[in-house]
Amino acid sequence: MPMKQNKFSVAKRYAKALFEYSDEQGQLDAVYQELVTIQQVLQETPDFLAVMKLDSVTTAEQSKIVATLAQPFSATTQDFLHLVFDYGRTADLDLIIAEFVERYNATQGRVMIHAVSATSLSAEQRQQIGQAYLQRFNGKSAQVTNTVDPELIGGVIVEAEGRRIDGSIRTKLLKMRALLAQPLR
Amino acid sequence: MSIKAEEISALIKQQLANYQDQLKVEEIGTVTYVGDGIARAHGLDNAMASELLQFSNGSYGIAQNLEANDVGIIVLGKFDDIREGDTVKRTGRIMEVPVGDEMIGRVVNPLGQPVDGAGPIHTERTRPIESPAPGVMQRQSVDQPLQTGLKTIDALVPIGRGQRELIIGDRKTGKTSIAIDTILNQKGQDTICIYVAIGQKQSTVRAQVETLRSFGAMDYTTVVVAGPSEPAPMLYIAPYAGSAMGEDFMYRGKHVLIIFDDLSKQASAYREISLLLRRPPGREAYPGDIFYLHSRLLERAAKLSDELGGGSMTALPIIETQAGDISAYIPTNVISITDGQIFLESDLFYSGTRPAMDAGNSVSRVGGAAQIKAMKKVAGTLRVDLASYRELESFAQFGSDLDEATQAKLNRGRRTVEVLKQPLHKPLPVEKQVVILYALTHGFLDSVPVDDIQRYQDELFANFDSNHEDLLTEIKTTGNLPDEAKMDGAIKAFAEGFTPSAN
Ligand SMILES: Nc1ncnc2c1ncn2[C@@H]1O[C@H](COP(=O)(O)OP(=O)(O)OP(=O)(O)O)[C@@H](O)[C@H]1O
Ligand SMILES: [Mg+2]
Numbered sequence: 001m002p003m004k005q006n007k008f009s010v011a012k013r014y015a016k017a018l019f020e021y022s023d024e025q026g027q028l029d030a031v032y033q034e035l036v037t038i039q040q041v042l043q044e045t046p047d048f049l050a051v052m053k054l055d056s057v058t059t060a061e062q063s064k065i066v067a068t069l070a071q072p073f074s075a076t077t078q079d080f081l082h083l084v085f086d087y088g089r090t091a092d093l094d095l096i097i098a099e100f101v102e103r104y105n106a107t108q109g110r111v112m113i114h115a116v117s118a119t120s121l122s123a124e125q126r127q128q129i130g131q132a133y134l135q136r137f138n139g140k141s142a143q144v145t146n147t148v149d150p151e152l153i154g155g156v157i158v159e160a161e162g163r164r165i166d167g168s169i170r171t172k173l174l175k176m177r178a179l180l181a182q183p184l185r
Numbered sequence: 186m187s188i189k190a191e192e193i194s195a196l197i198k199q200q201l202a203n204y205q206d207q208l209k210v211e212e213i214g215t216v217t218y219v220g221d222g223i224a225r226a227h228g229l230d231n232a233m234a235s236e237l238l239q240f241s242n243g244s245y246g247i248a249q250n251l252e253a254n255d256v257g258i259i260v261l262g263k264f265d266d267i268r269e270g271d272t273v274k275r276t277g278r279i280m281e282v283p284v285g286d287e288m289i290g291r292v293v294n295p296l297g298q299p300v301d302g303a304g305p306i307h308t309e310r311t312r313p314i315e316s317p318a319p320g321v322m323q324r325q326s327v328d329q330p331l332q333t334g335l336k337t338i339d340a341l342v343p344i345g346r347g348q349r350e351l352i353i354g355d356r357k358t359g360k361t362s363i364a365i366d367t368i369l370n371q372k373g374q375d376t377i378c379i380y381v382a383i384g385q386k387q388s389t390v391r392a393q394v395e396t397l398r399s400f401g402a403m404d405y406t407t408v409v410v411a412g413p414s415e416p417a418p419m420l421y422i423a424p425y426a427g428s429a430m431g432e433d434f435m436y437r438g439k440h441v442l443i444i445f446d447d448l449s450k451q452a453s454a455y456r457e458i459s460l461l462l463r464r465p466p467g468r469e470a471y472p473g474d475i476f477y478l479h480s481r482l483l484e485r486a487a488k489l490s491d492e493l494g495g496g497s498m499t500a501l502p503i504i505e506t507q508a509g510d511i512s513a514y515i516p517t518n519v520i521s522i523t524d525g526q527i528f529l530e531s532d533l534f535y536s537g538t539r540p541a542m543d544a545g546n547s548v549s550r551v552g553g554a555a556q557i558k559a560m561k562k563v564a565g566t567l568r569v570d571l572a573s574y575r576e577l578e579s580f581a582q583f584g585s586d587l588d589e590a591t592q593a594k595l596n597r598g599r600r601t602v603e604v605l606k607q608p609l610h611k612p613l614p615v616e617k618q619v620v621i622l623y624a625l626t627h628g629f630l631d632s633v634p635v636d637d638i639q640r641y642q643d644e645l646f647a648n649f650d651s652n653h654e655d656l657l658t659e660i661k662t663t664g665n666l667p668d669e670a671k672m673d674g675a676i677k678a679f680a681e682g683f684t685p686s687a688n
Binding site: 051057069180 | 188189190191192193194196197198200201204205215227228230321
């Protein structure tokens, strides 16, 4: 059995190809909009990707489901979905789209920020986090999503563009504990 | 035209409805490769790291590499009748081994199955082979001694209950013997011993079990064996299995001594597994997580807090070095994880200094607090005495005109080395160790010929046994050194009657 390609690097390559192709066709914005819609569909129907992975479902059956997904979209997007399917990569469609979106955002100077906090952040707080990030790093605009994890106790963890800035109380406590647990010399 | 995600989702959902049943089977995988104790399987998306999996032939395996849609599995036991295309299913459990009092006195494999031909083991409980180490709050500091019965160790690198002390040295330097003698010395100490033999010749292990049995040590010992001909996974899991058996006693408030003989062989087994699982190799071709392999094992040794019953598990891992190189990858790692090391040196061993401990390179970072007061007093200067002796010895070979003080130091040093020698399987109770070290450090041996020291020691012990039992009992029960006048008097009286050998 040949060594598997890392699915993340595969996703990057598909995303790059589609990005450059749709850019050449002058359809970048349109394709972006469509992919965002597909992303939503994938989130609403998690079984879609699961069925694409199942060996017990025939290729013909999988192909029908992909056709349903592709049908409402532009020719470029349709061709893309079929190509990904023909190469057996539909199970990684979510990753490919995520890569595409990231690339698109980067060219627009738009930074997607994910903030994890102990209690839910207000719109204002999210905006402040976005501003602070843009000031410190680069970018034109920021969009901040938020999830809540009470285990953080307090503070916030900010993740964007592969960066992770951990300002949570939990991490501070853990560091303190590790320090205290060190043997005295 | 605006496309609504919900509409597409609704259409797709209708189509997907037919596959609900098949989606549930993602708890099952298909074997795509099998060989050398390793299998790979397709599927098993929800499998957890280290989860126990079961093959359709009934064999078990442990999930290792988790990749999307592909799992690396180490097969426990037989793999020749597993075929590509067989199914393998999740069990939702971590691998467990039988534990409890019934394990005592038995020789088992890393699955906890008896291999001593003494019939089935009827245990009631099991315990996962991997379990998180006790946290800071669940521990207390090490302050009770674990006596090895070996003078050189108990005096110079004292070990406390709950400590991790590495035994390290080249092949055939007496590593195993130290471990076995330490087990023998636990007789009557209310300590359960677990001896994990990894990759050792069957005849060697058999001889060790025989030794333990003939000294009555199997009454409180379990031996876990993973032989060199067994598949690598068995060697890899053996120390974890042994730890689980030990933990069961520790968490029930008992004292445990566990020996891993040795972790070098376990590390090579893990390297083999990792290469077969195609993990990227790192330094010395070991996979990158080898450090974690040993730290998560040795972290499980502990002295538990009183709230948790105050039990303990003391670990003596063994590492084999090549040509005394303690700076190789695995030795460096394990040295940094443990609380000290007993370094055995082959030159010492071959020149007859046995146990061949190199005092200069051996340390115990926590055991000092556990040493009894009497021992602290008599052993206080030993390390320095030995060090200056080794230094003087090297240039005493050249000159003949040595001043008196130097002569005296050399004289004392030679006797110190002699006193610290100890034959196999003759562990000494701490009170006797104190007596001979007292005699040494108070100069009583300075006039005894070096060749007579061992006999002097034996006769001195016999003399104390019959004439000064009170002094021995005092050391043993109070931990303090008896009145010096009494000690001096007793030794002097003995020395007057001691006849040095002719010539
Ligand atoms: N204190 C001692 N006095 C006399 N002989 C000893 C002593 N310690 C060990 N030996 C002998 O030395 C030999 C090697 O000892 P042992 O098997 O303990 O070494 P090891 O380092 O564990 O060897 P291996 O590399 O094979 O695991 C054995 O034959 C043993 O009987
Ligand atoms: Mg050995």
